[in-house]
Amino acid sequence: MAERRPDDRFVGRIAGVGTASGTRIVIGMWEDSPLGRFADVMLEDRAGHRLLLAPSAQVADYVSATYSFDDVQVVPVAWRRVDGGLRVTAGDLDVRLTIGGISGLGMLLRLVPRGIATRPAWLRVVDPVARVLVRGARTAGTAGGGRREFYGVTTARHVTALTALDGGRDLGPLAPLSPPVRFGFGSAPPSPSLVDVVSTIRRPPEEARGASPPDVASTTQAVPPRDAT
Secondary structure, eight states: OOOOOOOEEEEEEEEEEEETTSOEEEEEEEEEOTTOSEEEEEEEOTTOOEEEEESSHHHHHHHHHHSOOSEEEEOOEEEEEETTEEEEEETTEEEEEEEEEEOHHHHHHTTSOHHHHTOHHHHHHHHHHHHHHSTTOOSEEEOSTTOEEEEEEEEEEEEEEEEEEETTEEOOSEEOOOSOOOSSSOOOOSSOEEEEEEEEEEOOHHHHTTOOOOOOOOOOOBOOOOOOO
């Protein structure tokens, strides 16, 4: 009998924010993953155009096979801690987040032991509750290609301020993440936040047993910096 392949686990943080311009930004900062340590940025503008900024073709292919985008660009992506928060750069995008205290939702999440809070079986059960408590939120859903994804959030903090420049264009001050983004089966909460999360990708049975996954054609390419508009 073929040995079952382990799930893909991504351990890190996700920041979800809105801006006064209507552009909504979701930033994944992954400390431990099958793809190594990396960050990626997803943007959806007021018109609904969805863009992925990824640091490598490998990351771009994996993420775009899991979520839906209208455009994918491979650009340098980095993040670091700064006084009071985080700074994330992705090509011509430069975002600074001011991080506040633990939110009420974060306090509630901390009541669940981490070993349970990140377990797919638990996340499947609590998904209906998450939908009711937080608009757009999901803890279990499809990840494309017959795979399933589970979001185990262990704490949440407020994002209290933001500056975001895209090619030199100011995207405006912090705003709710509304309407919900449409990258995958769920959205980040409307209230700007930074969450600690374990994302688990579970393969379909035939792939988990060692069969080769279907080929995913790469549609990504490195691009030069975008001109300011």
